[in-house]
Amino acid sequence: MHLLVIDLWFILGKATLIACIIGLSFFVAMYTTLAERKVAGWLQDRHGPNRAGPFGIFQPLADGGKLFFKEEIIPLASNKFLFLLGPGLAMVTSLVTSTVIPWAAPVTTATGTFPVQVADVDMGILIVFSVVSVGVYGIMIGGWASNNKFSLIAAIRGASQMVSYELPMGLALIAVIFMTGSLKMSEIVSHQAEHGINFLYQPLGFIIFFICALAECNRTPFDLPEAENELNFGYHQEYSSMKLGFYLFAEYINMFVSAAVMATLYFGGYDIPFVNEASWGLESWIMSAISFGILMIKIAVILFVFIWIRWTIPRFRYDQLMNLGWKKLIPLALINMIISAAVMLWLKK
Amino acid sequence: MNITIIDILWWFLSVVAIFSALMMVTSKNPVYSVLWLIATFFAISGHYILLNAQFLAIVNIIVYAGAIMVLFLFVIMLMNLNKETEPQKNRWLKIAGALAGGCLMLILVAALKDAAAKEQVASVNQGNIGLIKNLGKELFTTYVVPFEISSVLFLSAMVGAVVIGKKE
Structure with a gap:
């Protein structure tokens, strides 16, 4: 008889995986900031940061160190607890989504098969969606607790933008779910491995999803919550030191995770498209490592497109943003959904 | 244990x-x-x-x-x-609210005290009706009429919201 019936190895294994994924998210986010500045430099015909280490490779460390050592200011009139909670929530919600993403092909050993995924739950996609819908709170709470009207306006803008763009995002997702017939992320990947990547069948759905992901990550052309020239600095105006760092960093982690979600949903995840790699007969852990690399390459390409768009397209006006979301993307996503449903039904007959 | x-x-x-x-x-x-x-x-x-x-x-x-x-x-x-x-509410209002809430709790306790359901413990981590596949099948076969009627209700609520929002 045991007093405490807990599968310790299971918990330990998952904890290690979670730690690895969080570490990975931080690492990728760090170097996305560098990539952003480098790409911005190239697009503007200059070098970008190149002083810290070779090719500026230590620049993110320098940036992080600078943020840590800056003076920490909490405004007197702010709501202290919520002021601190805001950036924390932003960070947590940006990290949570990565739990349902399958990062690599499962590793088979003598004792069993270990999926490289924290939670392969039935509700995979819906968990992504629910975290996206909860992600508003970090911005709203931070903006309100700062007790600054510019912060509040920016926070309200950000929240209404995120709420508006969730709808077309969900509608675009439904078409993917139709095709797969399952909400499980692992099944979506294996379905694409068999039938070809979803992007081929759902190009419009992908474009809608991509636009919504830009809006959800508050990236240009949808970075209205941070519109410097109208709202000073946006919802994190009163923040300094690493609390500001958390907000900025959460945005990059959001980018990384949403790139991972898009790679998984539309580009076959860790699977190599158009190649039957199972026929190579490699050992499963090598296969797993290769598939992880493939996923990272896909993510890197999507991240590059994010950055490319930021330095190419100017910001929308707020009414244009709302028009695009409600009057263009939602009808488009609905049409896309109906057409895919009709085609699926027709093909089944 | x-x-x-x-x-x-x-x-x-x-x-x-x-x-x-x-x-x-x-x-x-x-x-x-x-x-x-x-x-x-x-x-x-x-x-x-x-x-x-x-x-x-x-x-x-x-x-x-x-x-x-x-x-x-x-x-x-x-x-x-x-x-x-925050508006300061009347003290009597607070007492009345507490009494009303207490009455509701009394009734709930009295109703559940002798209920047969008391013996049934919630079956934790069992059953699969809550999984999306089974739930969807139930909703679109057995309960399709109430389900569709409730969606009409939602639609009318949406139309109502738009009408109120449009009013100048």
């Missing part, structure tokens, strides 16, 4: 749910109330997951914690309601 991880989670979630529900009612600051209510929703979603009603849990978070509470926060933040602006 064996304590499983489910027991630990159940106790943890129950404590969180009751505590945050109490805090939601007793907080003076309406923004705090909304945040505590969100915490309550999360704890209850945790209970749904323990009961293997995954779809319900996720929908609870998406719809209540993610959408409705955001609108609540919107209104409260924009109206700048806080401790100072």
Whole structure:
């Protein structure tokens, strides 16, 4: 008889995986900031940061160190607890989504098969969606607790933008779910491995999803919550030191995770498209490592497109943003959904 | 007695749910109330997951914690309601409210005391009706008429909201 019936190895294994994924998210986010500045430099015909280490490779460390050592200011009139909670929530919600993403092909050993995924739950996609819908709170709470009207306006803008763009995002997702017939992320990947990547069948759905992901990550052309020239600095105006760092960093982690979600949903995840790699007969852990690399390459390409768009397209006006979301993307996503449903039904007959 | 991880989670979630529900009612600051209510929703979603009603849990978070509470926060933040602006209610009103709430609790306790359901313990981590496949099948076969009628209700609510919003 045991007093405490807990599968310790299971918990330990998952904890290690979670730690690895969080570490990975931080690492990728760090170097996305560098990539952003480098790409911005190239697009503007200059070098970008190149002083810290070779090719500026230590620049993110320098940036992080600078943020840590800056003076920490909490405004007197702010709501202290919520002021601190805001950036924390932003960070947590940006990290949570990565739990349902399958990062690599499962590793088979003598004792069993270990999926490289924290939670392969039935509700995979819906968990992504629910975290996206909860992600508003970090911005709203931070903006309100700062007790600054510019912060509040920016926070309200950000929240209404995120709420508006969730709808077309969900509608675009439904078409993917139709095709797969399952909400499980692992099944979506294996379905694409068999039938070809979803992007081929759902190009419009992908474009809608991509636009919504830009809006959800508050990236240009949808970075209205941070519109410097109208709202000073946006919802994190009163923040300094690493609390500001958390907000900025959460945005990059959001980018990384949403790139991972898009790679998984539309580009076959860790699977190599158009190649039957199972026929190579490699050992499963090598296969797993290769598939992880493939996923990272896909993510890197999507991240590059994010950055490319930021330095190419100017910001929308707020009414244009709302028009695009409600009057263009939602009808488009609905049409896309109906057409895919009709085609699926027709093909089944 | 064996304590499983489910027991630990159940106790943890129950404590969180009751505590945050109490805090939601007793907080003076309406923004705090909304945040505590969100915490309550999360704890209850945790209970749904323990009961293997995954779809319900996720929908609870998406719809209540993610959408409705955001609108609540919107209104409260924009109206700048806080401790100072909260209207002081009449003392008799408070007593009447407490009495009414107490009566409801009395009736609930009295009704459930002899109910047959008392013997049935919630089957934790069992059953699969809460999984999305089974739930969808039930909704679109057995309960298709009420389901469609409720969707018409939603549509009429949406139309009503647009009409009210359009009014100059």
